[in-house]
Amino acid sequence: MISNTNPCGGGGDCVSMYIEPVLNRYHKTYQDVITFSDMPPGPIRRLVKPIRAPKLSPWSSQPQTCTFVLMRTANSTEKTPQAYLTSGDLPAVMAYLHENGYIVDTHLSNEISLAGIYMGAHSSPTKRCVAIISYSA
Secondary structure (H helix, E strand, C coil): CCCCCCCCCCCCCCEEEEEEEEEECCCCEEEEEEEECCCCCCHHHHHEEEEEECCCCCCCCCCCEEEEEEECCCCCCCCCCCCECEHHHHHHHHHHHHHCCEEEECHHHHHHHHCCCCCCCCCCCCCEEEEEEEECC
């Protein structure tokens, strides 16, 4: 069933939320972290930091890009233990989004995943869309 309503509430301020592997260069570990397609609107933006994510493999053809990563606190850095919010933090992140006036669409992201569509300019099978969010302050 196709809906005629705009999932962004007409404002166009939608961002996709992903789980994707990122190399923490300081701790030399890979982590499945929560990222966004762009800097999100609203209060969560104070916890999002742009990082230059290195290629996951030297043989990868994907260019190094800016990745918007959800941090545990506004003061977290790559050197902070458990700096990034990960897939295990999704329930708490979803609750935070709902409590702070966000519209969270997981149905559309599930349909996209089931169809095998990878979203974003540099998407890959390792980057999973978990929700499309918009802010309705």
